Ligand SMILES: Nc1ncnc2c1ncn2[C@@H]1O[C@H](COP(=O)(O)OP(=O)(O)OP(=O)(O)O)[C@@H](O)[C@H]1O
C-alpha cells in the first residue's frame with residue numbers, strides 16, 4: 227500500500243509485562259510532510275511509548291509503522307540506519323538526555339559520526355551551522371560541557387543534534403516540560419523557525435494543551451493507550467468531544483488563570 231503521509235501508524239499495539247499492560251492499543255495516526263502533529267493526553271496515556279515506537283527504540287507487537295511509504299519492520303539493518311538519519315527523537319529531560327562526558331561540539335557532531343555522514347572538515351562546518359541555527363553562538367558554546375548549560379540551552383543543543391542530519395521528521399517528547407515559560411516560548415519559536423526553513427515535520431508529544439494549541443497543526447488525543455479524538459488543533463481545543471480532551475482543556479485553562487499575565 228502506498229501513502230502520501232510522511233509517517234503513518236496503522237493499528238499499532240504495544241504491551242509490556244508479558245502482555246499484562248497494553249501501553250498502546252490499536253493506534254493509527256498520520257503525519258504529513260512539514261506538518262506538526264501533537265500527541266496529547268494525561269500521564270500514562272501511552273504518548274512516550276508511541277514516540278519510542280516511531281523512533282525504533284521499541285518494536286510494535288502488532289500493526290505497522292510506515293515511514294516515507296516503507297514499513298519499518300521490513301527493513302534490514304543498513305536500511306534501518308538510513309531511516310534513522312531521517313527521523314530523530316528529542317527527549318523531555320535536558321538534564322539526562324545529553325551525555326555528560328561530551329562537549330557541545332562532540333554532542334552535536336555525534337549523529338554525523340554515527341552515520342559516517344561526512345569528513346571532519348565538513349562536520350566542523352555542519353556543527354557550527356547547527357549551533358548557530360539554534361541561536362547558540364559557536365564561539366561561546368562549542369567547548370562547553372552540558373553541566374555548564376541552562377535547561378533551555380541544553381534543549382537547544384538537543385535540537386541541534388536532531389537537526390544536524392536534516393531529518394524529515396523530529397519526534398519531540400515533552401521537549402519543553404522541564405523549562406520555565408520563557409525558555410519554553412523560545413524553544414517553540416526556534417522549532418517553528420527551523421521547520422519553516424528546513425520543512426521538518428514534528429510529532430510533538432505533550433500533556434500541556436496550551437503548548438499544543440500554540441504549536442500544532444493537528445492534535446491526536448490519547449487516553450489509556452488509545453486514540454480517543456483527533457482533528458485540527460482549533461476544533462479539538464474549542465470543541466472537545468471526549469471527556470479526556472475536555473479534562474486537558476480544563477487543566478490548561480486553570481493553569482492559565484493561575485499564572486499572572
Ligand atoms: N518499559 C516499560 N515497561 C513496562 N511498562 C511500561 C514501560 N514503558 C511504559 N510503560 C507503561 O506504559 C504506560 C504508558 O506509558 P507512557 O510512558 O507511554 O505514558 P505517557 O503518556 O508518556 O505518560 P507521561 O505523560 O507521564 O509521560 C504506563 O502505564 C507505563 O507505566
Ligand SMILES: [Mg+2]
Pocket residue numbers: 273274275
Ligand atoms: Mg511520557
